[in-house]
Amino acid sequence: MIPRYSRPEMVKIWELDNKFRIWFEIEAHACDALAKIGEIPTAAAKAVWERGAFDIARIEEIERETKHDVIAFLTNLAEHVGPEARFVHKGMTSSDVLDSCLAVQLTQASDLLLADLDRLLAALKVRAFEHKLTPTIGRSHGIHAEPTTFGVKLASHYAAFQRNRVRLETARKEIATCAISGAVGTFANIDPFVEDYVAEQLGLEAEPVSTQVIPRDRHAAFFACLAVIAGSIENLAIEIRHLQRSEIREAEEYFSPGQKGSSAMPHKRNPVLTENLTGLARLVRSAVVPALENMALWHERDISHSSVERVIGPDATVTLDFALARLASVVETLVVYPARMQANLDALGGLVNSQRVLLALTEAGIGREEAYRLVQRNAMPVWLEGADFLANLKADPEVTLSDRALEELFDLSYHLKHIDWIFEKVFGDEASRESVA
Numbered sequence: 001m002i003p004r005y006s007r008p009e010m011v012k013i014w015e016l017d018n019k020f021r022i023w024f025e026i027e028a029h030a031c032d033a034l035a036k037i038g039e040i041p042t043a044a045a046k047a048v049w050e051r052g053a054f055d056i057a058r059i060e061e062i063e064r065e066t067k068h069d070v071i072a073f074l075t076n077l078a079e080h081v082g083p084e085a086r087f088v089h090k091g092m093t094s095s096d097v098l099d100s101c102l103a104v105q106l107t108q109a110s111d112l113l114l115a116d117l118d119r120l121l122a123a124l125k126v127r128a129f130e131h132k133l134t135p136t137i138g139r140s141h142g143i144h145a146e147p148t149t150f151g152v153k154l155a156s157h158y159a160a161f162q163r164n165r166v167r168l169e170t171a172r173k174e175i176a177t178c179a180i181s182g183a184v185g186t187f188a189n190i191d192p193f194v195e196d197y198v199a200e201q202l203g204l205e206a207e208p209v210s211t212q213v214i215p216r217d218r219h220a221a222f223f224a225c226l227a228v229i230a231g232s233i234e235n236l237a238i239e240i241r242h243l244q245r246s247e248i249r250e251a252e253e254y255f256s257p258g259q260k261g262s263s264a265m266p267h268k269r270n271p272v273l274t275e276n277l278t279g280l281a282r283l284v285r286s287a288v289v290p291a292l293e294n295m296a297l298w299h300e301r302d303i304s305h306s307s308v309e310r311v312i313g314p315d316a317t318v319t320l321d322f323a324l325a326r327l328a329s330v331v332e333t334l335v336v337y338p339a340r341m342q343a344n345l346d347a348l349g350g351l352v353n354s355q356r357v358l359l360a361l362t363e364a365g366i367g368r369e370e371a372y373r374l375v376q377r378n379a380m381p382v383w384l385e386g387a388d389f390l391a392n393l394k395a396d397p398e399v400t401l402s403d404r405a406l407e408e409l410f411d412l413s414y415h416l417k418h419i420d421w422i423f424e425k426v427f428g429d430e431a432s433r434e435s436v437a
Contacts, residue, residue, distance in 0.1 A: 005280060010321040013108045014314035020054045022101045023073055026198060027088050028052060030180060033197035040087040047084040052077060070094040091190030093183045095301060099214040100178045102309065103204055106222060109317040110172035113229075116324035117165045121158060123331040125427065128154035132419060135412055136250060136341035137352065142242075146352050147345060147415040150251070150336060155426045157236045164229045171225035174218050178202055179210035184300040212301040216294040219309065223291035226316050230284035233323050237274035237281070240330065244271045250341045254333035273330050280323040287312035345412075349382045350389035356409040357393060357401075364400055374398055 012018055028048045035045035054076050063072035071094075078085035089097075132151035137144050178199035182190045192206075199206045207214050243251040253273050255261070261268030290312055294305035345352065354375050361371035378392040378399070393399050393406050401409075423431035 005322045006318050007321055007325060010109060010112050010318050013105050013112075014318070016056050019101060019105070020056065020059070020073060022104050023070075023097050024052055024054060024077065025202070026097050026100050026180075027074075027077070029198045029201040030090075030092065030194050031087060033194040034087065034090060034191075036197070037191055037193055039191065040090065041084075044084040044087045048081055048088060051081045053080040068094075070097055091182050091194075092180060093212060095210075095213045096180045096182070098306075099210070100180065100198065100202065100204065102313065103176055103178060103214065104202055105313065106317070107172055107176045107203070109321075110168060110175070112321055113226075113317065113324065114165065114168055114172070116321055116328070117161055117168065117229075120324055120328040120331065121161055121165070123328050124154050124158040124161065127331055127334065128158055128423075131336060131338075132423060133416060134336070134338045134341060135345060135416065137345045144344075144348050144352060146355065147412060149416060149419060150338075150341065152419060152422055153239070155423060157232070157239075159426050160232045160235070161229075164232055167225045167228060171222045175222045176204045177207040177214055177218065178204040179207045179212075179214050181207075181210045181212070183212060185209065185211040213297065213305075216291070216297065216305055220288075220291045220295050223287045223312060223316060226320050227285040227288045230281040230320060230323065233327055234278050234281035236327065236331075237277040240274045240334070241271045241278075244269075244274075248340075248344065249337060250344060251334055251336045253330055254335055273326060277323055277327055277330075280319050283319050284316050284323070287316040348389075349387060350410055351379055351382055353389070353410050354379055356414065357406070360401055360405065360409055361399070366400070
C-alpha cells in the first residue's frame, strides 16, 4: 500500500525485517524442540540462537541465483551460524516457515485492527450519548420518514462495529495456526512434538491437518471478515457524506483552519475524508475473491496462493488499519448541527406524523383503507404545495378527530419514548449509568 494510506506500525508487520525475524524464530524454536527430543545436539540449537542473524541485502543477492526465498534465507543464516546450521530446517519444508510466519503476521495485524476498532467504538459511544436525544429525521429511500435521534443513528453503527469486533476476534483465532509437518504434511521426517512446541512459542495453535500448507479456508474467512468491517466503514462514511450535502447540512467533517475544499470554488467544504473511506473500503473488499480462489490448490499444495497473499496480506490490513483510524478521527471531530436537524424535521409541514394520524383514525373506528385515503388526501397538498398538514386535517370534515386530539398526534416526544430502551440494548448497564448522570 502506498505511504499516503499507511500507518507505520502496521507497515512494520509486513516489512522484510519482521518477516525474516519470524522465519528465524520458527527455525530456532524448531531446533530447540529437536534438541529436547534428542534429534540434534543441544549445543547446536544454542548456537542457532547465539549466532543466528540475517542480512536482507545478502538474502536478496542469494535469491537472484537460487530463485527461492526460503533457501536464500537459510543459506544466509548458515553463513552466520556456521557448522551447526546443518541441523537447521531438519525435516521441514518451505511452507512450514512461510505459512506459520503468515499466521504470526496476520495475528499481529489483527491485534492492531482490534485496537483500531476499540478507538472507533469509544468515539461512537461518546458521540451517541452526546446526541442521544438530539431529534433528527429518519429517512427511508432517502425520503423523510419519521423522527429518530442522531444518537440512535450512531448507536446503530456502534452495534455494527461491536459485531465486527467479535467477528475479528474469531477470525484472528481461526488464522492463528502453525504447521511444522514437513513435505505433504505427514511428519515423516519430523516429530509432531516440534509443531506443538513451535506453535506454543509463537502463540499459535497446531494445525490439525496441514497437507504441507495450512488450509486456505482459514485465510478466506479472515479476508472476508476484513471486507465486512470495510463495508461497515463505508456504511457510516456514506451516512456522513449524505448529512453533509448542502441541501441537508445536519453534520459535516471538521474543516480545519487553512483547509481548502476546492481549487476553483473557495466556498466549498467537501466530505473528502469519508469519500476517501468509501474508496478504501472498495480496496479491502477486493481481497475477498482472490482469497476465496486460493482455497482450491492442486493436491497437497501448489503456490498459486503465494503471489496473491504477498499482495492482499499487506494491502488489506494496512488499508483497513488506516481507514479505521481515519473514521475514528472523523467521528471524534464530527461537527453536528442540531438546529438544522430540527429545521429539516419541520420542513415537510408535519408530514412525519402521518402514521400516527392513520393509526388514530383506525382506533376511532375508521377502516384502514379509508383512513389511509383521508390521511394521504391531506398529505399530498403539503408535499406538493408546502401547506400545513395539521391545518389540513383540522379543516377536513371527514377527519373525525378533535383539534386537541390531532395536536397531540404531532408531539415529537412520542417518537423518542423508547430511546432509553434502545440504548440499554446497545450499551447495557452503561446506558443506565449515563442516563442517571
